[in-house]
Amino acid sequence: MRKELYIGILLFFLTLCVKYVGQIPEFASGALLGLSICLEIIGILPQERYMKLKNFKKRSLERWVRK
Numbered sequence: 001m002r003k004e005l006y007i008g009i010l011l012f013f014l015t016l017c018v019k020y021v022g023q024i025p026e027f028a029s030g031a032l033l034g035l036s037i038c039l040e041i042i043g044i045l046p047q048e049r050y051m052k053l054k055n056f057k058k059r060s061l062e063r064w065v066r067k
Contacts, residue, residue: 008042
Protein backbone atom coordinates (compact mmCIF):
# COMPACT_ATOMS: atom_id res chain seq x y z
CA MET A 1 0.00 0.00 0.00
CA ARG A 2 1.09 3.54 -0.67
CA LYS A 3 1.91 6.04 2.03
CA GLU A 4 -1.04 8.23 1.00
CA LEU A 5 -3.44 5.43 1.87
CA TYR A 6 -1.82 4.88 5.27
CA ILE A 7 -1.90 8.60 6.05
CA GLY A 8 -5.53 8.90 4.91
CA ILE A 9 -6.71 5.99 7.06
CA LEU A 10 -4.75 7.28 10.07
CA LEU A 11 -6.11 10.81 9.68
CA PHE A 12 -9.67 9.49 9.33
CA PHE A 13 -9.25 7.34 12.45
CA LEU A 14 -7.72 10.15 14.51
CA THR A 15 -10.44 12.60 13.49
CA LEU A 16 -13.19 10.21 14.50
CA CYS A 17 -11.45 9.44 17.81
CA VAL A 18 -11.08 13.13 18.65
CA LYS A 19 -14.76 13.71 17.82
CA TYR A 20 -15.75 10.82 20.09
CA VAL A 21 -13.58 11.90 23.03
CA GLY A 22 -13.96 15.66 22.91
CA GLN A 23 -15.13 18.69 21.03
CA ILE A 24 -13.75 19.68 17.66
CA PRO A 25 -15.12 22.47 15.45
CA GLU A 26 -17.27 21.22 12.58
CA PHE A 27 -15.15 23.07 10.00
CA ALA A 28 -11.94 21.42 11.22
CA SER A 29 -13.62 18.03 11.40
CA GLY A 30 -14.99 18.35 7.87
CA ALA A 31 -11.69 19.57 6.49
CA LEU A 32 -9.75 16.70 8.08
CA LEU A 33 -12.27 14.07 6.97
CA GLY A 34 -12.28 15.49 3.43
CA LEU A 35 -8.49 15.46 3.31
CA SER A 36 -8.38 11.90 4.58
CA ILE A 37 -10.88 10.74 1.94
CA CYS A 38 -8.85 12.46 -0.81
CA LEU A 39 -5.66 10.78 0.40
CA GLU A 40 -7.40 7.41 0.49
CA ILE A 41 -8.63 7.84 -3.09
CA ILE A 42 -5.13 8.80 -4.25
CA GLY A 43 -3.72 5.81 -2.38
CA ILE A 44 -5.95 3.28 -4.15
CA LEU A 45 -5.42 4.58 -7.69
CA PRO A 46 -3.92 2.14 -10.20
CA GLN A 47 -0.19 2.65 -10.80
CA GLU A 48 -0.65 4.21 -14.27
CA ARG A 49 -3.09 6.87 -13.10
CA TYR A 50 -1.08 7.49 -9.94
CA MET A 51 2.01 8.25 -12.03
CA LYS A 52 0.00 10.54 -14.33
CA LEU A 53 -1.21 12.46 -11.30
CA LYS A 54 2.30 12.76 -9.85
CA ASN A 55 3.71 13.95 -13.19
CA PHE A 56 0.88 16.49 -13.53
CA LYS A 57 1.59 17.83 -10.05
CA LYS A 58 5.32 18.03 -10.79
CA ARG A 59 4.78 19.91 -14.09
CA SER A 60 2.29 22.29 -12.46
CA LEU A 61 4.69 23.06 -9.63
CA GLU A 62 7.57 23.66 -12.05
CA ARG A 63 5.47 26.10 -14.08
CA TRP A 64 4.37 27.94 -10.97
CA VAL A 65 7.93 28.22 -9.58
CA ARG A 66 9.37 29.51 -12.88
CA LYS A 67 6.98 32.47 -13.06
